[in-house]
Amino acid sequence: MLPLARRFFLLSLGILLLMSLSNDSSIEQLSAAEPATAGQLDVWIGTSQRKPSEGIYHCTLDTKNGKISDPQLAAKISGPGFLALHPDGHHLYAVAKLDDVPSVVSYHVVPGNTSPSLEFDNALPIADGTAAHVAVEPTGRTLLTAQYGGGSVAAFSLNRDGSLKEATNLIKHKGGSRAVPGRQDSPHAHWVGFSPDNRFAFVPDLGLDKVVIYKLNPETAELTPHGYGKVPAGGGPRHMKFHPNGKIIYVLNELALSVTVFDYDAETGTMTAKQTIPTIDQALLTKELFKSASEIRVHPSGKFVYSANRGHDTITAFRVNEANGKLSVIEVEPVRGATPRNFNLDPSGRWLLAAGQDSHTLASFAVDGDTGELTYNRSNVTAPSAICVLFQHE
Numbered sequence: 001m002l003p004l005a006r007r008f009f010l011l012s013l014g015i016l017l018l019m020s021l022s023n024d025s026s027i028e029q030l031s032a033a034e035p036a037t038a039g040q041l042d043v044w045i046g047t048s049q050r051k052p053s054e055g056i057y058h059c060t061l062d063t064k065n066g067k068i069s070d071p072q073l074a075a076k077i078s079g080p081g082f083l084a085l086h087p088d089g090h091h092l093y094a095v096a097k098l099d100d101v102p103s104v105v106s107y108h109v110v111p112g113n114t115s116p117s118l119e120f121d122n123a124l125p126i127a128d129g130t131a132a133h134v135a136v137e138p139t140g141r142t143l144l145t146a147q148y149g150g151g152s153v154a155a156f157s158l159n160r161d162g163s164l165k166e167a168t169n170l171i172k173h174k175g176g177s178r179a180v181p182g183r184q185d186s187p188h189a190h191w192v193g194f195s196p197d198n199r200f201a202f203v204p205d206l207g208l209d210k211v212v213i214y215k216l217n218p219e220t221a222e223l224t225p226h227g228y229g230k231v232p233a234g235g236g237p238r239h240m241k242f243h244p245n246g247k248i249i250y251v252l253n254e255l256a257l258s259v260t261v262f263d264y265d266a267e268t269g270t271m272t273a274k275q276t277i278p279t280i281d282q283a284l285l286t287k288e289l290f291k292s293a294s295e296i297r298v299h300p301s302g303k304f305v306y307s308a309n310r311g312h313d314t315i316t317a318f319r320v321n322e323a324n325g326k327l328s329v330i331e332v333e334p335v336r337g338a339t340p341r342n343f344n345l346d347p348s349g350r351w352l353l354a355a356g357q358d359s360h361t362l363a364s365f366a367v368d369g370d371t372g373e374l375t376y377n378r379s380n381v382t383a384p385s386a387i388c389v390l391f392q393h394e
Helices: 004-033
Strands: 040-047 055-062 072-076 083-085 091-098 101-110 117-125 133-136 142-147 152-158 164-172 200-205 210-217 222-230 237-242 248-253 258-265 270-278 292-298 304-310 314-320 327-334 342-345 351-356 361-367 374-382 386-391
Touching: 040 083, 072 117, 083 133, 083 386, 091 117, 091 133, 117 164, 152 222, 164 222, 200 237, 210 237, 210 270, 222 270, 237 292, 248 292, 270 327, 292 342, 304 327, 304 342, 327 374, 342 386, 351 386, 361 386
Parallel strands: none
Antiparallel strands: 040 055, 040 386, 055 072, 083 091, 091 101, 101 117, 133 142, 142 152, 152 164, 200 210, 210 222, 237 248, 248 258, 258 270, 292 304, 304 314, 314 327, 342 351, 351 361, 361 374
């Protein structure tokens, strides 16, 4: 039998070993929760034609501290304003001018040791002029563009490898609400997107004060007129987003600087307006020489909505009523830049990146997951004429 002192030593050693294993287990559990927010996220930046921009830029977001790397030129092209990714994450599309021809352009995203690069695939001309927005439906077979000047939506089919195949549809909107003279005398399609079930496509038209709805056939890349949702006269719908529950739509009105909340019936593909709320107190805009709403995003949790105010150069944070989806203002946060034409939330919802078109900046904000409030992270980098912020996905 072991001496008492030795037995005591071995017992103590065993207790320490068990404590160590317990602590290691806790560390493993903590580490298992970290990968969703750990590491670097690739960010693509679309830009306007104005100097000093030269094309599409790339940077990274550190998801641990919200710091942004200095953007680097990834593809030289004229005015690649808005960007979209193929669902497989391996192809990026831009609406730009190629040899002075308004086009939709396809790039292959090539992984790299330090950062991905873009290799030109092919391009197709857009028959109705420069596009204001581009989107790819979830199956990766159809791409849509919205032409502001032409007041139209164009459809393109995609090859299996993600490259562009052919133009399939061009539908021109007609009329104008004329509620705001000079801005609504004709149609101005401004955004394209899809219903969660991929049965319908949506095109907010600033000139019509309507969100035009189309039936979508993703296999043939064809659109069929279906109906529309209407915002208050003079609203000027620009962009829209679905709530994660698929039952609520938020439409940002550029001219009125407001958000119209719609109930959405997925079975019939119809929108019913139930609230319109200002993004900012009109009294705060009386001295602004320019005022215009630009972008709207819904937090991944569905608890908050954010919209950007150009001229006032702020982002408004809204709280979502869990019962009915209606909005109430939480705060109005300065973007630490000029003319926030676009911003985006990272997939975790912990960080918001705001692009300043006229200040040539990209600024980072921490998002409070409980209150929805934004806190400036003091990471602000040079991003020439930035007007689109797009996170890379796998």
